[in-house]
Amino acid sequence: MPLISGAQKRFKEGQLVRVKGPAVIRVEEGSVYGLGLELTKGKAIKVPKGRVYVFKVLKDATLRVNLGSEGSLESPKLEEEAIDLWRQRIEEILSLRRDRQLKKIVVLVLGPTDSGKSTFSTFLINESLRRGLKAAVIDADIGQADVGPPTTVSLAFPQNPITSLRDLEPEHLAFIGAIAPEGSEGYIVHSVYEFVKRALEKADIVIINTDGWVKGLKALRFKLDIIRAVKPQVIAAMTKGQDLEPLLNSLSRLPQIKVVRIDTPPAMYERSRAERRMLRSQNYLRYFIDSTVRSIDASSTPILNSFLFSGEELREDLEFLEKILDMKVIYAEKSSIHLIVVTSERASITSTIVNLLREKFHTYFVRIVRKGFEKGILVGLLDSELRERGLGIIEDIDYHRKVLKVRTPYEGPIGGLVLGRIRLGSDFQETVVVEGAFF
Incomplete structure (x- = not known):
């Protein structure tokens, strides 16, 4: 019999509860554990669309469940989920800091697409905060970014428990300008390296959530470049598939790195390409919701990765x-x-x-x-020291006056721009700017 939205359902101690979003669950009696959080009477949690959260009942519990159109709730068998194993692996990771007498620890989370990296990172953040540690998270998944908008690497410092990386506000952004890492590996590695340095100034534990590109030698070299740059003490590797095994087996022989394999739940939800595209659109909308249009004089504010406005205007050769x-x-x-x-x-x-x-x-x-080609191109806005301060969308270019109209939520001074390789429509749906048509 299907669950009626808003109904109450009882669960016994030790049972698992799997909730697929969109949904909201509220604990009416008892307590449950999930995402590194213990939810007691009166506590509620929202499960976003496209996410699946699993909870373990700590004490006989009554849950009130409100499901969205695609939401669901079920009680899976213990062997279908990995919540107990995740708790063990997190204890293993956090005890390393104590056992090796480390003041700081960097954890790099690796794994293919839809293997649970973001959820595990959330789990680890909450458990770290619960133990009184200062945490930082670097979201280096430029395609399915949760902390910052897509096309960026971002750094955030969680102060309170979270239910998703999307709950966090980025303190720093690095604009990559693409949604796939291939072709932008060097800048991603540099951005992650710089953010780790900043994070270690304030945090006891730094958690780096990476993209799902792990198939093939080029992908493994990219992940190795990140490892060599940031020198993590722990690599938390999601075990979905075998693509990472050659790299993990080699790294396991290094005494300075602890490789911890994290089981991906057998019932892990896999998003379709359309769902991923929709989530990116939502994240763009979230970022640009309070934006205004600014006029930027390219004569004094250069476009740094383009030839545009760097040459001599041709007036006599137009005919x-x-x-x-x-x-x-x-x-x-x-x-x-x-x-x-x-x-x-x-x-x-x-x-x-x-x-x-x-x-x-x-x-x-x-x-x-063609005039109008520029409309919708995503840009990074830099300060006078060439650090990213925000993102913008080109609305128009007055070529003769050399003035760009850019929609952005950023209100501070702009010292330069960099063009991305993504164009956004009015509905924040994206298309990739063709390389051969780039300025």
Whole structure:
């Protein structure tokens, strides 16, 4: 018989309760344990859509359950979940700090997609706080970021227990500008390294949650680069699949690193690609909800990873360009390295035209883009010391005045911009900016 939303259900001591969100559960009697938290009478917890939380009944309990349209509640068998094993592994990790007399400890959480990394990180944060430790978390999963918006690495300092990494507000952001790590490995490693240094100034334990790219030699090299950069004392590896085993087996032979394997629950919920896309859209919306449009003068605030506005504006050659391209040219600029042409409509560009323009303007890098191509491109906003302070979305560019209209919640001074490789629509759905069409 299906559970009626809002109904009460009784559970015996030792039973497991598995809740799939969206749902809210409230303890009416007794107590349960999950996510590193003990919930007693009167305590409630929200389970977001796309998440599955498991609780163990510590004392005969009555739970009031409100389920969303896709939510569910069941009592699985003990062998279907890993909550007891997770508690043991967390005790193993936290006791290492005491046994080795370490003042600080860095824990790197590895694992494939949908293996429980974020939930385990939440578990570890709460257990650390419960023991009086100061905790820091670095969210390095740029595609399924929970702490900061997607495309970023973020650093947060939890002060109170949480039910999800999404409960945290980032104190620092690093804008990567992509949702897949491949191609951005170096900057991700650098960002994680810098954030670990900052975190260790304030925290007793630093927890690094990573992305799910673990398949293949390139992915393993990337994870090894992070390990070599931050030198964690513990690697908490989710055991879903065998892709990490070659790396873990090698690392297990190093005395300075403790490899702790964390069982992924057999019933772990796997999100579809559409669900992942929806979650990213929600996270973009959450970040930009209180944003305003700012005008940024590119003459004094440079776009640091682009040729745009770094050359000489071409005024006398517009007629030539319009003849070659057979359409109106709005703006053009050149340097000894590049030529950028902005047209009124999409142009069909052949290699013959590109070679002609290279020869005519004595340059190599040629980009011809349509006005409006820039709308929706995600950008990172930097301060005068080139540190990321926020994200923005380009709404428009006045090419002749060299002014960008950028939507952002950031209100402070801007010293520079970096362009991302993601474009957001009005509904915060994303598309990847084509490399060949980039400025």
